[in-house]
Amino acid sequence: MSRDADSLFRALADPTRRAIFERLARHGEQTVHAITDRAGVSQPMVSKHLTALKRARLVRCRRQGRETHYQARPEALAPLVDWIGDYGKFWQDKFDRLGDLLERMDA
Amino acid sequence: MTTPEPTTRSVIVEKEFPHPPEKLWRALTEKSLLEQWLMKNDFEPAAGHSFTFRMDPVKGWNGVIECEVLAIEPCRVLAYTWGALGLGSVVTFTLTPTDTGTLLRMEQSGFGEHQDAAYNGAKWGWQNFMGKLEGVVAGIA
Numbered sequence: 093m094s095r096d097a098d099s100l101f102r103a104l105a106d107p108t109r110r111a112i113f114e115r116l117a118r119h120g121e122q123t124v125h126a127i128t129d130r131a132g133v134s135q136p137m138v139s140k141h142l143t144a145l146k147r148a149r150l151v152r153c154r155r156q157g158r159e160t161h162y163q164a165r166p167e168a169l170a171p172l173v174d175w176i177g178d179y180g181k182f183w184q185d186k187f188d189r190l191g192d193l194l195e196r197m198d199a
Numbered sequence: 200m201t202t203p204e205p206t207t208r209s210v211i212v213e214k215e216f217p218h219p220p221e222k223l224w225r226a227l228t229e230k231s232l233l234e235q236w237l238m239k240n241d242f243e244p245a246a247g248h249s250f251t252f253r254m255d256p257v258k259g260w261n262g263v264i265e266c267e268v269l270a271i272e273p274c275r276v277l278a279y280t281w282g283a284l285g286l287g288s289v290v291t292f293t294l295t296p297t298d299t300g301t302l303l304r305m306e307q308s309g310f311g312e313h314q315d316a317a318y319n320g321a322k323w324g325w326q327n328f329m330g331k332l333e334g335v336v337a338g339i340a
Contacts, residue, residue: 183212183305189236190303193226194218 100168103148108133109141113150116164123159209308217300220274227277227292238264246271250279266290281307 104110112127124142128135142162145151150168153160216223226232228244238252246268254262269289270278278291288307295302 179210179307180212183210183307186237187212187214187303187305190223190226191214191216193232193236194216194222197222197226197232 099148100150103144103150106141106144108137109144112138112141113145113164116151116162117166121161121163123161125159127162209306211304211306213302213304215297215300215302220294220296220301223294223301223303224274224277228271242266242268244268244271244277 104113108131112131115127115130116122124135124138127142128138131138131141133141142151142153146153148168149165151162151164153162155161226236228242230240230242233240233242238254240252241250242248243250248268250266250268252264252266254264256262263283265282266279268277268279270276270291274294276291276293278289281288281290290305290307293304293306295304
């Protein structure tokens with residue numbers, strides 16, 4: 093697994109974090125307050141989750157007045173999709189090795 | 200070798216080998232042979248048997264793949280769960296005799312929540328997320 097996919101998996105491994113990301117992906121930009129209203133956890137917790145998502149580059153933010161607005165970066169999910177696609181290459185390589193093994197085995 | 204219908208949700212690899220199904224079956228189900236082409240393992244050919252495959256650890260991952268045998272029909276079908284980093288899937292091998300050997304089909308599908316207690320799959324809750332992933336990714340374009 094690539095390092096990109098790995099950090100992505102870890103960022104998305106928390107259900108609350110994933111829910112925040114999904115909501116941003118579906119409904120567009122939201123303020124920290126709006127996110128907190130729906131997240132079911134305290135604002136400090138929401139901020140912690142947003143920081144983790146930001147570190148994985150799954151969200152970007154901008155300040156406007158007193159409010160920070162967050163926006164999803166769904167393109168950051170690409171390594172995850174690639175990782176599943178990588179399994180195709182993985183199994184093809186393994187099948188090649190299986191072919192070699194079958195040649196070496198007794199009938 | 201072909202990989203028909205590659206999607207985000209399943210991986211299919213097919214290859215015809217010039218060997219009888221019985222020989223392929225041994226390579227799929229005997230620990231030492233399995234290790235030679237796939238990975239170190241403690242596989243046993245029994246439904247319900249839990250086992251692991253071990254790859255070299257990488258940063259952030261111990262390289263352990265948690266599995267459980269789901270279905271076993273000698274020389275025909277072998278299926279087991281495949282769970283790593285909380286993301287589970289099912290690997291199914293199907294063997295079909297041909298005029299000159301055996302067609303081996305591997306389908307890995309159902310990428311989603313891994314139920315294994317060791318990985319606490321339910322807590323990670325991948326199931327819904329992977330279901331929606333395609334939609335999210337489709338929205339990128």
